[in-house]
Structure formats: C-alpha cells, structure tokens
Amino acid sequence: MSLEENKKLEVGKEPQPRNQINLNPIRRLFENPQSSIEPYVKKGQVVADLGCNTGYYTFALAECVGPEGRVYAVDLKEDYVRELEKNASERGYGNIEAQVSSAHDLSFIGDESIDFVLANGLLCNMPDHRPSAVNEIRRILKPTGKAYLSLGAHPPFGFVDRPEWEKILEEFTVERRGGFLQRWAVVSKKDNGEQMSGNYVETSKRHRLRKLRKWLGE
C-alpha cells in the first residue's frame, strides 16, 4: 500500500502525540513543514532530521522522499523517538528509520550518504558537543547535499550566540541565509576536504554563565 493510500485511511484519526507536538495545529498555521522542505527534497533521496523531536518535520520529509527514499530521524530523547516510531508504524511509513542518539555521534549513517540534513532548532539546544555535531553534518552530507540549519532561542536560553553562529557557517558554503535577526541558513559542504577549519570552538560554559548572570542583572 502506498503512503498516499495509507494517509487516506488515516484521515480524521491521526494519532495524538502526548507532548508539545499537540501544539501542531497552531504551529501549522504559521509553519507548514511540507511547503518548507519541498524546495530541498526530491523523491528517492536519503535525508536526516536531526533533533527530530516527535517528527513535526520527519513525516513531511518522509512524504517528500516517498517509499523509495529514507529518512533518518534522530533525537537524544528516547520518549520522542519511541513516539515517532509508534506514529510512523501506525501510519504505515516504512521509510523512516528512527534512532535515539546525540547528533554528535551519527556513526550509524555512512560518510557522504545524505542528500539533505534538517537541523531545525538543534544546535541551540545542545549544551555541548556542538562542533562534533557540525562535523558529523559535514561528514554525512553528499558533496551535492544541502543542510538547513536554524537556531531558535538566543542565549541565555539557547546555547549558540551570534559569533558562534557565524563560526558554524564558516564551516560550510552558505547558499542562502536569513537576515540579521533570522538565524537560519541553507548550506552545503565546502569542497576542501573533511577537516574542520579549527576556528569553530563552541562558546564555553563559563562564558554562557557570565552572559546569564549579566542577563539576570547580577
């Protein structure tokens, strides 16, 4: 049975996840996952949704790549991944491979095997190992692949400040990016090999604590 046929069967009885993805209908009003990723993903491609949560974008990616493609859905939190797996199985998506893992160790994904990486709101939620996660994104991307990187919360709530965001982008070729206040970019691999520049060092915990104290007015 095709994904489309499966979807028709499920109309009106979509499984209701238990966590914040219950906010989906509201989120969908201003952020449509399908139309957001369609420009980047084609049928049959292999893609990775890093920091997938319960799959707000994963299912849209699975639709775009179709049954011949594959989506690696990766999150550190087991509950999210199990919920995503359950929904994927109930809705008949056989092209999603969900993994509990940190984005800084994607050893289950081969070198240069991924056409599109989505890391939406991931790096700003990682207290550490961000340079390794960036290195893993570079490692798994095909030479022709693209990644969509975006940051949500700014420090002190998120872990990536503006200078660090710029350092992250220096590790890639930037194809498109948001304006001053919009921290998103579509990037591809630099064609100068696998090594990171060495310039990208994540903002230290001490630096972040100092920022938090300043923000709290201490």
Ligand SMILES: C[S@@+](CC[C@H](N)C(=O)[O-])C[C@H]1O[C@@H](n2cnc3c(N)ncnc32)[C@H](O)[C@@H]1O
């Ligand atoms: C702001 S949510 C974004 C969720 C999803 N990308 C979306 O757009 O709906 C960040 C997600 O990253 C996950 N996360 C945090 N640290 C991670 C890590 N080191 N490796 C993988 N996922 C991580 C969190 O569990 C959370 O689900």
